[in-house]
Amino acid sequence: MASNFGGRVIRHGFTRTVTGPWNYVAGRRCKPSESLGSMKVPEPATGHVLCEVLVSGPLEVDRAVASAREVFPAWSKLSGRERGQKLIAAGRIIRENLEDISKLEVHDTGKPIWEARVDISSCADALEYYGGLAPAIIGQHVPLHGGSFAMVQRQPLGVIAGIGAWNFPMQTCVWKVAPALACGNTFVYKPSQFTPVTAVTLGEILTEAGVPDGVFNVIQGEGETGAKLCGHLDVAKLSFTGSIPTGIKVMEAGAKGIKSVTLELGGKSPLIIFEDADKKNAVKATLMANFLSQGQVCSNGSRVFVHSSVASEFMKQLVNATNKLKIGDPFNEDTTVGATIHEDHAKKILGYIASAKQEGATVLCGGERVIQPGKLASGWYLSPAVLGDCKDHMKVVREEVFGSIASVLVFDSEEEVVRRANDTNFGLAGAVFTKDIQRGHRVANAIEAGTVWINTYNLYPTEVPFGGYKHSGIGRENGLTAVDYFTQTRTVYVEMGDVDCGPLYQE
Ligand code: NAD
Numbered sequence: 001m002a003s004n005f006g007g008r009v010i011r012h013g014f015t016r017t018v019t020g021p022w023n024y025v026a027g028r029r030c031k032p033s034e035s036l037g038s039m040k041v042p043e044p045a046t047g048h049v050l051c052e053v054l055v056s057g058p059l060e061v062d063r064a065v066a067s068a069r070e071v072f073p074a075w076s077k078l079s080g081r082e083r084g085q086k087l088i089a090a091g092r093i094i095r096e097n098l099e100d101i102s103k104l105e106v107h108d109t110g111k112p113i114w115e116a117r118v119d120i121s122s123c124a125d126a127l128e129y130y131g132g133l134a135p136a137i138i139g140q141h142v143p144l145h146g147g148s149f150a151m152v153q154r155q156p157l158g159v160i161a162g163i164g165a166w167n168f169p170m171q172t173c174v175w176k177v178a179p180a181l182a183c184g185n186t187f188v189y190k191p192s193q194f195t196p197v198t199a200v201t202l203g204e205i206l207t208e209a210g211v212p213d214g215v216f217n218v219i220q221g222e223g224e225t226g227a228k229l230c231g232h233l234d235v236a237k238l239s240f241t242g243s244i245p246t247g248i249k250v251m252e253a254g255a256k257g258i259k260s261v262t263l264e265l266g267g268k269s270p271l272i273i274f275e276d277a278d279k280k281n282a283v284k285a286t287l288m289a290n291f292l293s294q295g296q297v298c299s300n301g302s303r304v305f306v307h308s309s310v311a312s313e314f315m316k317q318l319v320n321a322t323n324k325l326k327i328g329d330p331f332n333e334d335t336t337v338g339a340t341i342h343e344d345h346a347k348k349i350l351g352y353i354a355s356a357k358q359e360g361a362t363v364l365c366g367g368e369r370v371i372q373p374g375k376l377a378s379g380w381y382l383s384p385a386v387l388g389d390c391k392d393h394m395k396v397v398r399e400e401v402f403g404s405i406a407s408v409l410v411f412d413s414e415e416e417v418v419r420r421a422n423d424t425n426f427g428l429a430g431a432v433f434t435k436d437i438q439r440g441h442r443v444a445n446a447i448e449a450g451t452v453w454i455n456t457y458n459l460y461p462t463e464v465p466f467g468g469y470k471h472s473g474i475g476r477e478n479g480l481t482a483v484d485y486f487t488q489t490r491t492v493y494v495e496m497g498d499v500d501c502g503p504l505y506q507e
Contacts (some may be wrong), residue, residue: 022053022058022196022220024203026067032060036224036385039193044110044339045330047378053196056219059190061228064217068186069234070161071214076184083182084134090202090209094120101201103331108169108195110339110379111293112330122462123174123202126478129462130182137183137483147496154487156184157260160235161229161350163250164199165242166192166341167296167402172264173199175466176239177206177216179482185236186215190229190386192242193222194341227253235259237486241298244471251474260487262475264298265468266400267428271301271457272411272443275309277433281455283317285433286406289457291325291384294340295349295404298472299429301457303397304408305417311410318406319365319386327370327381331433339379340403346380349403353385356396356407362388366404392420400426414439418446427469431457450476457503 021031035054043050056064075083094101102116109116140152164172169191177187191199199218206216219225230238230253231392240250241264254261271289289301306314306357330338340346346369353367355386367385370379384404390397397407412415422428430447434440434456443450450467453459460466460478467476475485 006395020051020053022051022200022218023056023064024200024216024218025060025064025214027203027207029200030151032219033063034059036221039196039220039222041194041196041371041409043107044341045106045379046375047343047380050107051196053193053220055221056225058228060219061225061232064188065159065161065229065232065234067214067217069231072156072158072186072210075181075186075212078184078276080137080182080184084131084164085186085208086210087127087131087134087182087238090211091124091131093163093205093208094124094127097205098124101198104197104201105170108197108331108339109166109293110330110341112335112338113333114286115293116330119168119171122460123170125462126171126174126178130178130482133480133483134182137487139489141195144493149494151492151494152184153490153492154483156489157486158185159180159234160185160187160237160239160486161232161235162187162189162239163226163229164189164241165298167193167293167298169195170198170202172241173202175477176241176304177202179477180239180486181211181215183483183486185486188217188219188229188235190219190226193220193237193323197219204241217336226250228439230254233257233258237261239485240264247473260485262467262477263269263473264466264475264477265428265471265473266402266426267298267300267432267468268303268398268400268424268426268470269299269301269429269449270303270305270417270447271430272417272432273307273310273314273437273495274414274432274434274439275307276435277310277456278435279310279314279317282314282433285431285453285455285457286318286322287325289431290406291322291404292458294338294382294403296341296345298402299451299458299460301429301431302401302405302407303421304406305411305421306408308410308412311408315364315386315388315408318408320485322365322384322386322406325384327383328372329376331372337384337404339376343380344446345403346382346490349382349401349405352396352399352401352403352405356387356390356394356405358397359394361390361394361396361407369378377446392423398424414443422446422448428467428472429453430449
């Protein structure tokens with residue numbers, strides 16, 4: 001089969017992805033009823049245009065929200081088991097087409113194919129998990145005085161607006177959509193303008209799995225479209241993944257409409273390596289904490305704190321391992337470093353290398369553009385960087401880079417490293433490497449972050465909650481907890497005796 005990305009045909013086998021248009025409303029691909037112009041979406045691997053997408057305006061936002069609103073009563077009245085079966089079926093379709101969907105994600109993001117397979121298979125995990133959980137999303141029976149009782153019902157919220165970032169396009173979407181739909185909500189999603197493709201694929205998969213038309217809709221656009229969606233009066237909740245400045249705007253829009261808001265924002269997480277840590281595992285985890293998806297991962301442990309007694313040996317091993325990473329065509333099986341999302345972002349990352357040098361850091365390896373041969377020549381491929389001589393005050397250490405730069409910082413004591421690790425407004429994640437079980441737990445408990453790994457990094461099983469402390473976000477995705485963020489409770493009090501109103505009523 002072939003997909004047509006704005007006239008350029010890309011061969012793969014996924015039959016549910018055909019040509020544009022790129023909105024998905026009421027169960028089918030459609031053009032916006034009016035558009036605010038068009039976006040030329042770059043393909044990171046080649047730097048050429050992947051597809052041209054029309055930007056949805058207010059009319060299309062209205063249309064998508066109306067479509068979700070119309071089907072809400074029917075979808076929310078299905079039993080959890082009926083909804084769950086459809087989500088599980090969608091998970092199965094993803095597994096059956098894993099290779100083709102992964103290729104679409106590589107076209108869209110430039111990440112290596114092996115990573116895309118992991119991301120896409122995690123989408124199936126989430127659909128299966130929340131599909132299985134759906135029948136168990138139930139309320140409570142609360143016995144009260146004299147045989148009276150209350151029922152605490154779990155109700156869906158209504159139409160959810162989801163807005164995503166570009167680093168894990170389909171996964172970000174599914175992490176929101178799977179629990180929201182399991183709980184009986186309907187959905188309108190706006191993907192990042194840089195990665196419009198796989199949210200539409202998800203729409204086709206859900207339709208194929210038997211999810212009724214209108215339950216899940218996709219509209220394309222940039223900030224303006226996102227803002228319109230957030231401000232729509234018929235949207236009950238905003239579920240956002242992206243940067244802190246945009247998260248603030250989304251929260252302001254939520255405040256204006258008294259809407260519940262979940263924010264999954266940026267990070268600058270600490271990875272703490274004590275002197276007794278298994279060195280090989282610490283190096284492997286540092287690679288996972290910094291160089292997956294070209295370093296464009298929110299939870300990255302880009303502040304690598306290493307105990308002074310092992311710092312030089314660790315840095316030697318880390319640089320050695322980093323130099324072995326293979327930069328190249330993301331479709332090659334042995335590629336471990338693909339293309340940066342686009343030129344502006346690559347230049348921003350290189351700007352952090354320049355500022356680090358100016359502030360006295362030493363580039364131990366990487367930090368340069370690596371021009372690829374042939375059709376990849378216009379892609380932005382950066383060599384993963386390890387920085388030594390870093391200090392806490394440096395811009396590269398304080399700000400989220402969202403690229404492949406690991407800043408190594410040296411420490412002497414547990415008290416000191418915990419204080420320095422927490423000296424940030426971010427609080428998304430962190431990790432501690434040690435063989436001392438008590439120290440591992442002590443430090444994990446002291447790190448101010450929503451996820452802390454002991455002796456590993458950047459694993460996100462669907463079963464466990466994910467989200468940030470401090471400026472890294474509000475609310476949680478994944479795990480049982482996500483149900484709380486996509487439902488509200490209604491208490492129905494049942495009086496089994498006479499009304500007791502004290503002295504208010506006299507015969
Ligand atoms: P971004 O904030 O620039 O854009 C995110 C989305 O918001 C895009 O779809 C964009 O079109 C939309 N948008 C822009 N202005 C808007 C507005 N006023 N109202 C509504 N929507 C608007 O972020 P990005 O560059 O796409 O993503 C990178 C950021 O995302 C990083 O900071 C990264 O850490 C964060 N991120 C966080 C998580 C997490 O789970 N915590 C996961 C992935 C990425």
